[in-house]
Amino acid sequence: MTLARFDKWDWILSLSLALVVLLAVMLTSHLVGLVRDEGFYMRTAETTADYIQFSLDSFGRGQFAEPFSKRTITRYFEFNSEHPTFVKNLFGLSHFLFYKKLQWLSFVDSIRLVAALFAAATAFLVYLFGRRFFSRMVAIASVPLLFTMPHIFFHSHLACFDVPILFFWAATFILYAIYLVERRAGLAFWIAVLFGWAMATKHNVYFIPPLLALLWLVMHFLHYRSLDARHKGFVGFFRAVPLPLWLMPAVSLPVFFLSWPWLWYDTVKRFGNYLAFHTYHVNYTNYYFGQELSVAPFPFSYPWGMTFFTTPAPQLVCFFAAIALFLYWLFGRGRTPVERHIGALLFIGALFPIFLIALPSVPIFGGIKHFFTGQPILLTAGLAVVLEGAAQLARRWPKLRKETAQGLVVAAALFALIVPNAKFVMHGAGFFNALIGGAQGAAENYMQRNFWGYDILPLCPVLNAVAPPGARVFVMGYAEGLNWNSFLYLKREGHLRNDIQGTNELRDADFAFFFYEKQNESVLYDLYREFGTARPLELSETDSVYFSALFGRVK
Amino acid sequence: MPARLSTAFFILFVGAILTTGIFWLFLSDRHGFTAQDEPLIAEVLNREFRQGDIIFPAPDWDIGFTRYLRDGITDISYTLHAFTKEELSDLNNNGVNVLWFVVDSEERWNDLRDRLALREQGRFPAGRSLVIKAQPAGDAVAKLFDFTDDLAQAKEVYFADANGNRDNCSWDRDRWKCGNQEWQYVGPQRTLMAGRWQKANWAHPRTERTLHVVFENTVGATALVIGTSFLERAYREENGKPVRVAVTVDGKELLKYDNENIKKLYRHRIALPEGAQMIDLSFWVKFDGARHFVFNGYLGK
Structure with a gap:
């Protein structure tokens, strides 16, 4: 070699x-x-x-x-x-x-x-x-x-x-x-x-x-x-x-x-x-x-x-x-x-x-x-095999250069990958491929699509807009949601208003982040009951599959 | 590497490109509730939903319609997939409360109806989606006395040790209070029993003591259905001890089993002897650490 x-x-x-x-x-x-x-x-x-x-x-x-x-x-x-x-x-x-x-x-x-x-x-x-x-x-x-x-x-x-x-x-x-x-x-x-x-x-x-x-x-x-x-x-x-x-x-x-x-x-x-x-x-x-x-x-x-x-x-x-x-x-x-x-x-x-x-x-x-x-x-290594295959086929057409054939196939692959990457740039950890049916197929099969509170950014502007001064938001810390430092850093980074307070107690909260994980679905039921509503103020979704949500108390 | 093999992988690669391109451009968002349907679904539910009803969306990953729901509608279950038709029929409260099925297509409704033996009672089109009012059509036991709804009518609730010493529980607003700790009570709640959202009684057992919940059969029931399970916090605890469950009728033990520390809904249906009077549901555990335990069920005919 x-x-x-x-x-x-x-x-x-x-x-x-x-x-x-x-x-x-x-x-x-x-x-x-x-x-x-x-x-x-x-x-x-x-x-x-x-x-x-x-x-x-x-x-x-x-x-x-x-x-x-x-x-x-x-x-x-x-x-x-x-x-x-x-x-x-x-x-x-x-x-x-x-x-x-x-x-x-x-x-x-x-x-x-x-x-x-x-x-x-x-x-x-x-x-x-x-x-x-x-x-x-x-x-x-x-x-x-x-x-x-x-x-x-x-x-x-x-x-x-x-x-x-x-x-x-x-x-x-x-x-x-x-x-x-x-x-x-x-x-x-x-x-x-x-x-x-x-x-x-x-x-x-x-x-x-x-x-x-x-x-x-x-x-x-x-x-x-x-x-x-x-x-x-x-x-x-x-x-x-x-x-x-x-x-x-x-x-x-x-x-x-x-x-x-x-x-x-x-x-x-x-x-x-x-x-x-x-x-x-x-x-x-x-x-x-x-x-x-x-x-x-x-x-x-x-x-x-x-x-x-x-x-x-x-x-x-x-x-x-x-x-x-x-x-x-x-x-x-x-x-x-x-x-x-x-x-x-x-x-x-x-x-x-x-x-x-x-x-x-x-x-x-x-x-x-x-x-x-x-x-x-x-x-x-696998791409080398695939491109060698492209070269093999290109040899059948003398006018087609090997590099051209290889370049075209790579360009086509990258082009096909634009849409999934654009859709999942915020939810990369929740990506599932076409073979299972994408986000919908994975959700239909109850696969893990979320973890540890990363999908929060689409919810922050809404909370900032509607929360009264000093409002308290449930961060779901005990159930694989945010941790305290992440919450503080979101504030420091300007994603969340500085006066908004975090809590891990639903009963103390005016608002709540919910990060969907099947194993923590009980939090959603508790939240519905405690807040008196199932109506989210904001949902974060890809292909109609929701990843996280923001709720506000009505009772 | 043999040329044939690399050529085969190249062809597969091209196929994968086409699959990827077509799927993500045209097919990845083909199910679920459309943005147009969502307010229409909510409109139906806002009008028709009554307290005690349960809404089952299918698919359960698209909750966009909840954006338009009125306040107070909170009994939405995303656990339909976990139910068997028998378990679903246990939710039937003699038709008093309604099960609502929100589906994104006729095809999905047909699948659900067949799998869960549902009887359609009403249909409300919402664009391409459907809101269906239905009841389980199986051979459910007619419910005469519900262990959760009628918990207040329990004859007695108490903990007993091996020597027969008793700690009695007392009814306090909405639960049987059995001690000063926050978890020491027997009381109704809605919860996930092995992934199925439903009504059940919290019944956290205590170390080496037997919790007895005694009902008097004043309704002339001839059958009993009991469901038990650990909650998530419990079965995710490795090495948690099982709870021994027993059903004793007029002093005679008719059912006994260990509810293991796993995610499982234990459901039993037993025939009651003629003239059965006192029904004692008992729960015992060797060690009570994180034994978050619930039961439900009913007496019927």
């Missing part, structure tokens, strides 16, 4: 596409409401920005050790210490620079910028993968096709860990695949650094080293006969271990540790608490074909079915094509050991995240964002 060079034009094209993605995300940020998670992470960004300011002040006073003392670290990093801080540090830095100091961006956008940058980095990564393994056309086309998947585009906005970890997951597998071909020590080092940051972003990636090691072991003994003599025998075995696997403990672990100041003191206890939190993570109820998934065991089909019905049909075809390609690399006749290794590697990188959530005992706590991390790999 030989990889294509990444030349000057590739740098220009990839960086341009990354910039377009960055702008597209930032320019649509005002359309996406604040999800519950963002309430926590934006609060963390504030404390991290305070930490940066405190550190600068300490340095200014000549107290160079003070920012690193146990007291300081505990003060600034205790909040939300159940999650590592690499991305939260970036949230804080961006907030400090672009909101507090330069005032170039609003409060929310200064933090969301980090997610947008990770989306841009993913665009670059996808280009790199497409270009080096397939062709420039695949590289260019993969980027817009990835970001016209409504779930990916939606999550690219959020100041959360989901798109960062999508980037890190895909990057680790793609760069490791490149390493297997090129065996460059510098690349191995950067894979390890990247993996350290990935560990300091989210625990999803802890599975990667065992997977890579196990796969290498299988491939090593499967192709033992064809190995170089220096890779045989006891010593040769250790010599043959890919360098990134050696560097992961040596480099990634220190990078992880350095990225997370909370672990610098009481390391064992705090790391233990972190592991325990995620080992016993609560399950958030989801609906799946009318089945309420609230306690394990969960159906094995859940993440597969959700992926099948939440991916636009053209991209879904690419997913299947990618699987076929990886299996062909792995099992096809005449393939080299490296090709087989890469076929298996990418197959695992693409599908393991889904397989993991499919295990009946693994909690489902956030829908597809927790298993979409392999999708950049699937989309790019």
Whole structure:
């Protein structure tokens, strides 16, 4: 297997596409409401920005050790210490620079910028993968096709860990695949650094080293006969271990540790608490074909079915094509050991995240964002197969250039994806594809279409217009609606009037937000009874399917 | 990769483009209530709806017509899909209250009518949509005494421990009050029983004590229907204990089962012995943490 060079034009094209993605995300940020998670992470960004300011002040006073003392670290990093801080540090830095100091961006956008940058980095990564393994056309086309998947585009906005970890997951597998071909020590080092940051972003990636090691072991003994003599025998075995696997403990672990100041003191206890939190993570109820998934065991089909019905049909075809390609690399006749290794590697990188959530005992706590991390790999490789098919057909018409045929089909795909993306730009997490019947088909089948109070922006102007001064609004905080921080940040961002107060008690409320989730429908009945009306002041809908509503008390 | 395979994927991709384009341009919003129909639907309901009636919209994901409803109409159920015809017929209050079905097409109404054995009593066209007045047509037991509507007429309500020591509950406005805690009562409410919105009595049991709700059969009933279930907060609690339910008639136990900690409506219909007098519904739990439990049902013929 030989990889294509990444030349000057590739740098220009990839960086341009990354910039377009960055702008597209930032320019649509005002359309996406604040999800519950963002309430926590934006609060963390504030404390991290305070930490940066405190550190600068300490340095200014000549107290160079003070920012690193146990007291300081505990003060600034205790909040939300159940999650590592690499991305939260970036949230804080961006907030400090672009909101507090330069005032170039609003409060929310200064933090969301980090997610947008990770989306841009993913665009670059996808280009790199497409270009080096397939062709420039695949590289260019993969980027817009990835970001016209409504779930990916939606999550690219959020100041959360989901798109960062999508980037890190895909990057680790793609760069490791490149390493297997090129065996460059510098690349191995950067894979390890990247993996350290990935560990300091989210625990999803802890599975990667065992997977890579196990796969290498299988491939090593499967192709033992064809190995170089220096890779045989006891010593040769250790010599043959890919360098990134050696560097992961040596480099990634220190990078992880350095990225997370909370672990610098009481390391064992705090790391233990972190592991325990995620080992016993609560399950958030989801609906799946009318089945309420609230306690394990969960159906094995859940993440597969959700992926099948939440991916636009053209991209879904690419997913299947990618699987076929990886299996062909792995099992096809005449393939080299490296090709087989890469076929298996990418197959695992693409599908393991889904397989993991499919295990009946693994909690489902956030829908597809927790298993979409392999999708950049699937989309790019699958598109390469599809465009190769276009090239095959184009050969039958000598006047039709291969690139023209490929360009036309990509343009047609993007054109077809305009309408669904426009419809779901505010409800990306509620997107379902044509195969289930879109929003209506999903609602008819009682699939989860909403979560955590993100669909609030269409309701805010109405509340601002009708609420008397000091009015109280029910925020549905106890039932997977808004959290307090999100509510406060909506006010700070100017979406809600400052005098409007939030409450979690219906009986104290003058108005109420209701975020539709089947499992919280009882809130709607309580609300009807308490307010004496079922008449909403405003509904947020797509294709006649409602996502959220605003009610006002009449009794 | 073999050329045939990549060509096949290309053809699939083109098919997916066409499917996507056509669906999202022309077909994605083809069901539901039209903007023109919504005020017409509300007009019918505003005029015809009486207290105690229930409105079932189908589809239940399009609530646009509620924008035009008058205040006071709050009994709208989005849970029709979960009901069996027997369970729906339990809602029938001898025809006193009306079930309204708001449907977006004749076809949907036909499906509902057939699945739930509904008998149409009136029809109000609202543009392309329909507002249908209907009653369950099944072989429902004629309702003589409703455990929820007639809860105040319970002979006695009390908790008893294993030694027979009693804590009596007393009727207080709209419920049997059984203690100082907010949850210690037996009282009617509308709630979701395993996803079916209906009337039921809150009956949170207490650790190692048996809650007895005793009714006197003054109506000469020959049959009893009982429904029990945990509410969401309870069954979403892992390792929650089951509630043991028993129906005893004149000292003889006719029904006993464990209501497991799952999302399920347990519904039983039993024949009462000739001349049955005292009917004791009892509920026991090993540990009462988050045991949000409800029951309903009736005596009939």
